[in-house]
Amino acid sequence: MNGNPFSFEPESARAEVEAFRRKLEAGMETLKHLGPIELGTTPREAVYSEDKLTLWYFKGTKKPTAKTPLLICYALVNTPWMVDLQEDRSMVRNLLAQGEDVYLIDWGYPDGADRWLTLEDYIDGYLDRCIDVIRKRHAIESLNLLGICQGGVFSLCYAALHPEKVRNLVTMVTPVDFHTPDNMLSHWARNIDIDLFVDTYGNVPADVMNFAYLTLKPVRLNQQKYVGLVDILDNPKEVENFLRMEKWIFDSPDQAGEAFREFARDFFQKNQLIKGEAHIGGKAIDLKKITHPVLNIYAEQDHLVPPAASTPMGDVIGSKDYTALAFKGGHIGIYVSGRAQAQVPPAIHGWLASR
Amino acid sequence: MSDKPNDFIDQYQAFVRAGLETWSRQFDPASEGAAASPSADIMGRMFSGLSGYGDWIRSMAAGEPGAAPFAMGGVPPFGQPDPAGGSPYGPPGAFPPGAAPFGYGPPPGAAPFGYGPPPGAAMPQPGTEQFDEWAKVAREALSMPAFGLTREQQEEQQALFRAWIDYAEHYARFQALLQGVNDRAGAALRDQPVPSDPESMRSVYDRWVNLAEENYGEAALSDEFREVYAALVNAQMRLKVLQQKQVERVTKQAGMPTRTEVDSLGERLQAMRRELRHMHGLVAEVEALRAEVAALRAGKAPGKKAGVSRRPIAAEAASTGKKVAGKAKAVAKKGRAR
Numbered sequence: 001m002n003g004n005p006f007s008f009e010p011e012s013a014r015a016e017v018e019a020f021r022r023k024l025e026a027g028m029e030t031l032k033h034l035g036p037i038e039l040g041t042t043p044r045e046a047v048y049s050e051d052k053l054t055l056w057y058f059k060g061t062k063k064p065t066a067k068t069p070l071l072i073c074y075a076l077v078n079t080p081w082m083v084d085l086q087e088d089r090s091m092v093r094n095l096l097a098q099g100e101d102v103y104l105i106d107w108g109y110p111d112g113a114d115r116w117l118t119l120e121d122y123i124d125g126y127l128d129r130c131i132d133v134i135r136k137r138h139a140i141e142s143l144n145l146l147g148i149c150q151g152g153v154f155s156l157c158y159a160a161l162h163p164e165k166v167r168n169l170v171t172m173v174t175p176v177d178f179h180t181p182d183n184m185l186s187h188w189a190r191n192i193d194i195d196l197f198v199d200t201y202g203n204v205p206a207d208v209m210n211f212a213y214l215t216l217k218p219v220r221l222n223q224q225k226y227v228g229l230v231d232i233l234d235n236p237k238e239v240e241n242f243l244r245m246e247k248w249i250f251d252s253p254d255q256a257g258e259a260f261r262e263f264a265r266d267f268f269q270k271n272q273l274i275k276g277e278a279h280i281g282g283k284a285i286d287l288k289k290i291t292h293p294v295l296n297i298y299a300e301q302d303h304l305v306p307p308a309a310s311t312p313m314g315d316v317i318g319s320k321d322y323t324a325l326a327f328k329g330g331h332i333g334i335y336v337s338g339r340a341q342a343q344v345p346p347a348i349h350g351w352l353a354s355r
Numbered sequence: 356m357s358d359k360p361n362d363f364i365d366q367y368q369a370f371v372r373a374g375l376e377t378w379s380r381q382f383d384p385a386s387e388g389a390a391a392s393p394s395a396d397i398m399g400r401m402f403s404g405l406s407g408y409g410d411w412i413r414s415m416a417a418g419e420p421g422a423a424p425f426a427m428g429g430v431p432p433f434g435q436p437d438p439a440g441g442s443p444y445g446p447p448g449a450f451p452p453g454a455a456p457f458g459y460g461p462p463p464g465a466a467p468f469g470y471g472p473p474p475g476a477a478m479p480q481p482g483t484e485q486f487d488e489w490a491k492v493a494r495e496a497l498s499m500p501a502f503g504l505t506r507e508q509q510e511e512q513q514a515l516f517r518a519w520i521d522y523a524e525h526y527a528r529f530q531a532l533l534q535g536v537n538d539r540a541g542a543a544l545r546d547q548p549v550p551s552d553p554e555s556m557r558s559v560y561d562r563w564v565n566l567a568e569e570n571y572g573e574a575a576l577s578d579e580f581r582e583v584y585a586a587l588v589n590a591q592m593r594l595k596v597l598q599q600k601q602v603e604r605v606t607k608q609a610g611m612p613t614r615t616e617v618d619s620l621g622e623r624l625q626a627m628r629r630e631l632r633h634m635h636g637l638v639a640e641v642e643a644l645r646a647e648v649a650a651l652r653a654g655k656a657p658g659k660k661a662g663v664s665r666r667p668i669a670a671e672a673a674s675t676g677k678k679v680a681g682k683a684k685a686v687a688k689k690g691r692a693r
Binding site: 009012013016017020024112113115116117121125181182184187188190191192193196197199200201202216217218219220222223224225226227229230246 | 400401402403404405407408411412553555556557560561564567568571572575576580581582584585588589592595596599614617618621622624625629632
């Protein structure tokens with residue numbers, strides 16, 4: 001290591017690499033003896049299903065105290081089990097513990113039969129029917145809707161289209177302005193020929209989506225993360241936690257082609273939501289029609305939905321009861337970190353309970 | 356230990372290589388215990404990452420930080436492989452190169468579509484002057500008109516070949532961009548003041564990762580990156596479309612349904628489903644109105660149960676979905692939703 005500008009000694013470097021190799025070798029035993037990894041641990045029952053979609057109702061250990069049920073609308077990308085990853089990292093479990101009555105939409109894994117599903121089919125179709133099922137089950141006019149990321153955008157659109165069916169709206173890591181300067185995904189998508197892309201792929205493969213996400217931080221997510229894994233290989237519990245997250249990241253659904261086309265073109269490329277130009281199934285999305293109480297939770301270190309993409313929400317909706325809540329963490333940490341478990345569900349419950 | 360100064364790095368790399376090979380065997384249906392381990396996938400990704408770490412250590416030992424960390428094993432955006440890989444040109448009837456229709460897919464990081472040079476072509480490396488010259492000549496040759504019974508197929512092949520050249524050029528531009536980021540990250544690391552206390556290799560590595568990501572992030576938000584990235588993706592799609600066209604020709608000849616036909620059926624079916632739902636909605640509304648009229652005729656105000664609107668709730672849902680509340684599918688505590 002002649003002349004290199006780093007202050008490590010060759011002998012200590014040799015010892016370090018050898019120690020690392022030994023640790024890796026020993027850690028193989030841990031990996032060999034792990035069982036299957038499962039996500040979604042909170043007891044639940046399916047109350048409605050249609051095509052690939054399932055509407056889940058969660059069962060807490062005590063009777064809900066909330067009078068209005070809460071429906072979680074997750075994004076189409078990845079599975080919704082990030083909100084119920086494991087027993088001690090579960091937003092759902094913590095919401096139930098707070099007294100909420102929780103439902104969740106699991107969009108399922110689209111295949112070729114779903115290639116022509118549009119945003120209208122998802123928002124004005126599936127989501128609307130799930131909401132009707134819950135309204136009927138509880139004999140209520142409106143429910144509380146919690147949208148996450150792209151599911152947050154769906155929830156905004158839905159609340160604008162059907163304001164009478166939503167009582168309170170909670171959005172988490174939800175973009176409204178897709179053209180902020182720090183939005184890497186949107187920046188990359190801007191010049192891509194989306195029509196050619198969807199016409200070529202049909203449904204957009206999950207691997208393609210994952211690849212795009214990994215290249216947002218390529219060295220950290222493809223290399224450093226696994227170097228760090230070696231440090232915990234002697235701890236099966238830690239490795240299981242790592243694998244659960246890994247499974248969630250890579251066990252992701254393909255994207256229905258037409259819905260992807262519309263979302264990428266109208267939201268990512270044309271930024272129509274904040275401009276008031278978005279349409280779902282030919283119906284204009286006027287965010288000013290959202291006069292419900294709105295709680296917008298964003299993550300300060302979010303590399304997928306930067307805070308600047310989310311914070312303008314208060315200015316573009318019609319609500320006079322808008323609360324923005326900044327969470328110190330990232331796009332995923334907001335659901336699974338220890339701090340998130342302690343802060344986010346109580347904040348949501350407290351906000352809902354006071355309305 | 357041998358006298359070779361970096362033998363410990365070789366040993367580490369050999370270990371990682373062996374790990375990768377072991378993992379790759381998980382995907383070989385002929386090998387004993389193929390894909391038996393639930394952690395096979397994670398091992399693949401882990402060893403790929405660790406191999407990169409080994410490359411980094413080697414670069415460090417040579418006093419040159421970081422070797423091409425952004426290309427993810429030579430796979431640029433959306434998984435296009437290095438154009439110098441396999442060939443997209445097979446005889447009519449062949450499966451698309453790189454596809455394993457009845458076997459296991461390629462390991463993570465491997466090229467999903469084996470686009471490569473034309474068979475037998477002694478092709479220079481994309482991104483070099485020689486390639487540019489070669490491409491110019493090839494393009495001219497590929498613009499010649501085709502004749503005879505197979506003229507349409509010939510034109511398709513020519514278009515496919517031209518699309519491949521475009522793709523190779525865009526790929527080279529993208530690689531050059533990433534190399535620039537890598538060089539800048541390395542220079543930034545060298546420019547940092549050397550800590551007075553000896554530091555571990557790992558802490559230097561972590562420092563380097565931070566600088567690499569910082570430089571990458573800056574580049575990735577530039578207009579140039581956006582343009583080069585999109586051009587590469589668009590070039591790959593143009594190539595893929597032409598490849599699919601060739602596959603469709605073969606599928607038709609084999610009397611099998613093509614993707615275009617399946618897509619067409621799917622589109623029509625989805626349109627009919629929407630129309631049907633719309634009609635169900637109208638029927639529900641008519642029924643509700645009829646009930647109101649009947650109530651008015653009977654001299655009563657229309658009944659309205661608490662919490663239920665005039666339009667029957669979930670009328671559409673009832674007609675299209677399955678309400679399973681009555682026979683709720685209980686899920687075991689650790690059940691998996693699919």
